[in-house]
Amino acid sequence: MLTLxxxxxxxxxxxFTQAIVYSMLSHSQLFERLPFDEVGxxxxxxMEATGLPTPSxxxxxxxxxxxxxxxxxxxxxxxxxISDKIRVDRQLLNNKSSHVDPRTAAxxxxxxxxxxxxxxxxxxxxxxTNPDQPAGLIYxxxxxxxxxxxxxxxxxxxxxxxxxxxxxxLTAAAARLDFLNDIHELISLIDGGNPDVLLTNRQGKxxxxxxxxxxxxxxxxxxxxxxxxxxxxxxxxxxxxxSPSGALDRSSQVIPTSTSTxxxxxxxxxxxxxxxMHGALQKQAPETIEFAENSADFPFMIANYxxxxxFQLTNxxxxxxxxxxx
Numbered sequence: 379m380l381t382l383x384x385x386x387x388x389x390x391x392x393x394f395t396q397a398i399v400y401s402m403l404s405h406s407q408l409f410e411r412l413p414f415d416e417v418g419x420x421x422x423x424x425m426e427a428t429g430l431p432t433p434s435x436x437x438x439x440x441x442x443x444x445x446x447x448x449x450x451x452x453x454x455x456x457x458x459x460i461s462d463k464i465r466v467d468r469q470l471l472n473n474k475s476s477h478v479d480p481r482t483a484a485x486x487x488x489x490x491x492x493x494x495x496x497x498x499x500x501x502x503x504x505x506x507t508n509p510d511q512p513a514g515l516i517y518x519x520x521x522x523x524x525x526x527x528x529x530x531x532x533x534x535x536x537x538x539x540x541x542x543x544x545x546x547x548l549t550a551a552a553a554r555l556d557f558l559n560d561i562h563e564l565i566s567l568i569d570g571g572n573p574d575v576l577l578t579n580r581q582g583k584x585x586x587x588x589x590x591x592x593x594x595x596x597x598x599x600x601x602x603x604x605x606x607x608x609x610x611x612x613x614x615x616x617x618x619x620x621s622p623s624g625a626l627d628r629s630s631q632v633i634p635t636s637t638s639t640x641x642x643x644x645x646x647x648x649x650x651x652x653x654x655m656h657g658a659l660q661k662q663a664p665e666t667i668e669f670a671e672n673s674a675d676f677p678f679m680i681a682n683y684x685x686x687x688x689f690q691l692t693n694x695x696x697x698x699x700x701x702x703x704x
Contacts, residue, residue, distance in 0.1 A: 379413035381411060382412070382414070391663060394666050398664060399663075401489035405494065406496075409497075412500075415653055418661070421455075422456075422688075424454075425450045428450060455512075458503075464682075467480075467678055471679065481679075497632055512687065518691055518697075519699070525537055537698040541701065541702050545704075560703060561700060564700045573613060575614050576615045576648055577649060595610060636702065643702060647697065648698045657690060664683065667681060
């Protein structure tokens, strides 16, 4: 499995594609850790763990040996296509009065939008309401029988802790300990009890930071771009950010706040990545065609961008969520 950080270093990518991938990375700390498996088709059969084999004991010189059969189901994951033209008016090029190169600005703006959109789909993608979207985590919790007990109602979902305790007073030691106990319980739901990341919104990151600092359990680290990252019990805490439509005015977070009636508001997600756990899929690395004149699009200079991607959840114990956590 490769992260986008790994992909950006591949010699098979053009410098233009590498620039876009690095720009995507710079706008999402989740992308630094989210691994991608490369698959050969848009509709890909993936394995799902549905149970463990039963080990057997035997006597000396047995007459037969039991067969231990690993139990897997199969699911078709449909990858989806992000495909756009990035346009720049040719009259803006080599404009000496501009302090920013228009091509650079266009690439950065579009890459930021892709980063925000893929993270938004990672949580909120729903192929039923929009067939062009991949299946996100919330959709899986509502439909995957390994997670939902056959119902979309939050009360019946597995791998879910409903804290139902908004607006905790984290200046109080008792509230901090209660909050951290909930997160310890969340971590215990992950296979092996060692998630790779804790994902939340901006308020969640601040709340967990306040609680952990109050109990002297927080340390800081830096990501590949030198940005500050808070780490609690060796688990990075990541604010997953905003959807593209609400990024500039910060009006629409991917994980909504408690002002919303959304069942998944103010949630904290524990996630463990890996081919046999959970991660992303792609048909191949993002494809880009560098700016070129095209008479059909005159007077614009055009760059084409396309990426076929999706997500998979092999092990249902790779993801757990604490709903309405703070």
